[in-house]
Amino acid sequence: MKNLIYLLGFLIAVQTGCKKETVDRSMKKDGEPPAAIEVVKVTALSGAVEIRFKQPADEDLLCVRASYRTQDGQVRENKVSRFKNTITLAGFGDTSQYKIELRAEDKGGNLSAPTELSVRPGQPAITTVMKALVIEPDFGGVNIQFNNENRDNLAIVLLANDTLGDFVPLNTFYTDLRAGSFSTHGMKAENTKIGVYVRDRWGNLSDTLITDVLPLYEVRLDRTKMKEVVLPTDAPLGYGGNVKFLFDGDLTNGKGYYHTGDAAKMPQWFTFDMGVTAKLSRLVWFMRQDFYYTLHNPRNVEIWGSNDPDPDGSFNNWVLLAKHEQVKPSGLPSGELSQADMEAAAAGETINFPLDAPKVRYIRFKTTRNWSDGTYCNFNEIQLFGDPN
Secondary structure, eight states: OOHHHHHHHHHHHHHHHHHHHHHHHOOOOOOOOOOEEEEEEEEEEBBBBEEEEEEETTTTTTEEEEEETTTTSSSEEEETTTOOOOOEEOOOHHHHHHHEEEEEEEOOOOOOEEEEEEOOBBBBBBHHHHHOOOEEEETTEEEEEEEEETOOOEEEEEEEEESEEEOEEEEEEEEESEEEEEEEEESSSOOOOEEEEEEEEEEOBOOOOEEEEEBOOOEOOGGGGGGOOOOSSSBOTTTOOOGGGGGGOOOOOSOOEEBBBBOOOOSSSEEEEEEEEEEEEEEEEEEEOTTTSTTTTTEEEEEEESOOOOTTSTTTTTTTEEEEOOOOOOOOOOTOHHHHHHHHHHHHHHOOOOTOOOOOOEEEEEEEEETTSOOOEEEEEEEEEEEOO
């Protein structure tokens, strides 16, 4: 029995000793700074540089740090673990020459002697995107098209004179899309001076382009002239919903809303008469409050126009004016809303029509998908803009 006890005690001591040795190895702190970093290659990237180096042989190496000073004196730094042999420094706002400092750090906090090198980053996105911008007149404003090949997080800022005559930001469009466009409305149909520049997430700014544009004439169409046209294939109504509530001027749930019934299926549509033949510039719809980006609010829609709808309810004599998918700014799960989501919902969802769209009098609003992938459609209000002359 004693021999068994001694054997167990010996095994426990051996295991404890092994564990201690393993911990000591992983947490080894020798008090000596690591060797200086030896650079192998430097590659210029868009607004960044990638530095390849030889990994220091120190057993207690923790990480490698790289830093540089911006044109306005800020210090930017990045670090990588001891398992990496490349490090990238980003946030350069131009292609000037910069001094980079590399240091290795061990687990005891000791730093190696600095390795200094001069680098020249590639053209930053603020420059390449700015050079490729296409600025064109739009209904009641201006349209800006962009290409952002690397999908950088950027802000495109439009400047114009405010009511006091100050040249200030009128609209800021945030994007990480590879390509796209956005429109700014609310301008008079007269020669207007505008400015455009691009900003990145580090606060770097491109040069500002100053130019003149002549916005196309646009007014908001009279909602009181709009009324439902009931056709055989239109979605049945339900739950107190009615097409007329889409034109009552109330963006809340106070007066009423549009809501389809239990017999409705996807895709579904309703039809209305604008009361005037117009060349449309945009349609804005407003989601039902308390259900932003969820439940029965439309997500994917098609807008069709006609001057002579077929009474059988078919799509004969109709032309597709636009297809549109609503995107939740934050990308958060259903039921979660950011401030950006709330602001976008309050502003309404805008569908811009192409400049070559024909004049129409009748509109068919077709929903092909709602936010719950269900069979109902429910929202509060529609506004239409264009030239009725």
